[in-house]
Amino acid sequence: MTQRRSRGDGSLHWDEERKRWIATASLGYDGDGKRIRKKASGRTKTEAKDKLKRIIREHEERSLVRPSETCTVEEAVTNWLEFGLPGKDPATVENYAILCRTHVIPALGKRRLTDLSVDDVDRWLAAKAKRLSTRSLQSIHSCLNRAVQRAVVRDKVRRNVVALCAVPTGRPGRPSKALTFAQAEAILEAIESDRMHAYVVVSLLTGARTEELRALTWDHVDLDGQPDTQPPIPPHIAVWRSVREGGDTKTRKSRRTLALPARAVLALRLHRLAQNAERQAASERWREHGLVFTTAVGTPLDAANVRRAFRRALGRVDGIDPAEWTPRELRHSFVSLLSDREVPIEVISQLVGHSSTATTEKVYRMQIRPVIQTGATTIDRIFEG
Incomplete structure (x- = not known):
């Protein structure tokens, strides 16, 4: 193989x-600091040389596009929030917007993108590290990184300095x-x-996620089971939906059917009677969703509804500070x-709908202890009587 240089770059x-x-043409570096190389081939040296010239000429023409001298970080972030998140759950978009309005825009929003440096971003993150958790830092860094990368693609700035931090x-x-x-x-x-009693019972005694219980419908609840079949089918709930975008559960393995402990069956029977009474009381104001x-008027609960009602219910309990607990900690419990x-971790992992035991150990490390038996039967034994 022989190596020959052509005239000009490449x-x-x-x-x-x-x-x-x-x-082979070397065209500088991209926004992440990686060298940009492009290749072409030809049957003759002249054909290859012509293709090399074309690559360099097209690159130079694109380089003539000057980045915006006026676009600010705030404008880039706002554009990303408005147009860069198609198909995302509205709650996710709102969460990103809160992070940006609270942590990104006040500190860096007025700075022009062309003036933003690696040192600026490093200092910003270091200041935030004094008050925020590592996970929150990762989230705000991700928001800014994605907003600036979108600006790079739209020729607002030549490179993404956030990706280097x-x-x-x-x-x-x-x-x-x-x-x-x-x-x-x-x-x-x-x-x-x-009125939160049945919710707390089912969450605590089955480990279902709060977004799964908020989407649970009566046609996915069987309070009688089929005791005469072989093997008998116990009372159960089908956890097949959630309030996530598209209505699906968090992962494929989250889609599961859970046997109900006797205490949960009783709580749901009483809850259904109470709901029928609320339906009659609400009359024309009732909106039926089968949930x-x-x-009190049949409409779906949102996360804030559940959180407020849960803490109000905990206010009835002596020795429990409602402010210290969240609904998701019923699942941890x-x-x-x-x-x-x-109970073996493999069984617990199946019951809570994790994709693997590694997820169970990582998320619930403080709650996991050694090993040996299973679900609704064990819960009945724990809450005997």
Whole structure:
């Protein structure tokens, strides 16, 4: 193989194996600092050289496009939020918008994109690391990075300096907690007359996610089962939907059918009677969606509805500070209760709908303990009577 230089930028060499001349053009660096190379080939040296010239000419023509001297970080972020997130769940978009309005725009929004430097971004992240968790730092870095990368594609700036910055370690986040058996029993007894009682019972005793319970419909609930079949089919809920975009569960393995402990069956029977009474009381104001858990007029619950109602219910319990607990920690408590009774992590992982035991261990590390038996049967034994 022989190497020959052409006149101007780039090089030509003969590829003995392919029996062709190979033209290689070096065109600088991209927004992430990686060298840009383009290649072409020809059967003759002249043909390859012409292709090399064409590559260099097209690159130079694109380089004549000057980046915007006036586009600011705020404009780039706003454009990304408005046009760069098609198909995303509205709640996700709103979360990104809150992060940008709270952390990105106040600190960097007025700076022109062409003036934004790696040092600027490093200093910004270092200042935020004093107050935010590592996960929050990763989120705000991602928002800014994606907004600036979109600006690069739209010729607003030549390179993305945000991509060159590492995310520092932030403050430790608040660790999730799990209820002890005594606390769980106290809560279930104290809120029996609260309209959140059935929700708390099902969440705590099945480990279903809050977004799965908010989407649960009565046609996916069987409170009778089929005791005469072989093998008998127990009362159960089909966790097949969630309030996520498209209505699907978080992962493929999240789609599961869970046997209901006796206490959950009783709570849901009473809840259905109470819901029928609310339907009659609301009359024409009732909006039927077939949902198990709703507002007082039948409309779907959102995350804030559940959070407020959950904390209001916990206010009935002596020795429990409602502000210290969130609905998702009922799921953590389910894992902890089963793990305390030596249920294998493989079984717990299936019950909570994780794609692997590694996910269960990573997310619920503080609640996982050794190993041995399973689900609704164990819960019945834990809450015997």
